[in-house]
Amino acid sequence: MSEPGSRTATPKRDTYTPESLLAVAVEVFIERGYDGTSMEHLSRAAGISKSSIYHHVRGKEELLRLAISRALDALFGILREPDAEHGRALDRLEYVTRRTAEVLMAELPYVTLLLRVRGNTDTERWAMARRREFDQQVAELLKQAAADGDLRNDVDARLATRLLFGMINSIAEWYRPHGGRAGHHEGEDVAEAVVKLAFAGLRTT
């Protein structure tokens, strides 16, 4: 539809879909915080008018809901994968731990936004409730693995779950995909390190 070169003009021709508009909105939400983001900020970042944005979505809360849904769908999807549903609780828990780290890195901006949500709107409160639900399902797996005798029982399951997610979620603070610079860690190495550290620990003895 757009001729070569025409994309450098401002305002940009609106070739967005709700999904591609999302990627722009999520970056702005992360940069400015959801509360601190106005439709004007979104319009400027996308290079299209506010009315063009309203053509795609009802407003910024719908963009937040779409972004958070993408993160939650990916996370809850893990729990329906065969290796998360069948087998010994310990193996399922290790699998879910690894996949949660992988999904965080694969869907980095969306999961980052989910982790930063604090609950001032209905959408944010819904996001927090769904996130707690995910954590609780993993905590249940952890309890089952402890009941099987496969996990130490001298650490409270709720506390262990919090620390496990604390470690996984902290990856969002520093991980950047395709980071070519020195000291860059590949996603699979990071997920593997999380599983080793959380389940076997750092110590050799």
Next chain:
Amino acid sequence: MSEPGSRTATPKRDTYTPESLLAVAVEVFIERGYDGTSMEHLSRAAGISKSSIYHHVRGKEELLRLAISRALDALFGILREPDAEHGRALDRLEYVTRRTAEVLMAELPYVTLLLRVRGNTDTERWAMARRREFDQQVAELLKQAAADGDLRNDVDARLATRLLFGMINSIAEWYRPHGGRAGHHEGEDVAEAVVKLAFAGLRTT
């Protein structure tokens, strides 16, 4: 100096010291973000006039510097404690891990602020540099313990340090002192759980 009942009046009589003013300022910085906090917000939260605040400090950046210094002094203090300086690297690392978690909980608002600093002002850039310095000193201990053969060598030391601090720092997201409600974890249990999880892992087998 103030008579009973007089403290309910607005504006409040200025009985602050730089230190007690800090406790108020830190709460506001955490609530609104440092960038989003004005002297007007601080004045309202403290219940004293802006000129009274200027009587104690030069401005909000000095309050940030004082708050961050308190967190950093406590953290760097750990590295000078006898058990952090003497003995096998593994034991020193476990000690520093436990004490870092303890200091985070004991100085919760100050360390929370340090962890949220992003680097838009000189003070913030200094804070980030000092925080990295602390992380690097712990990473050195971790490398030494791995060289001693006491830590697994199949996880990169820098990555292991990041995950270790990720787990410790995540405590700031949910830990609240004196939390009487169900499921509250005592600080010493939390620090103990961090050490167990990080060094021995969750698995029994």
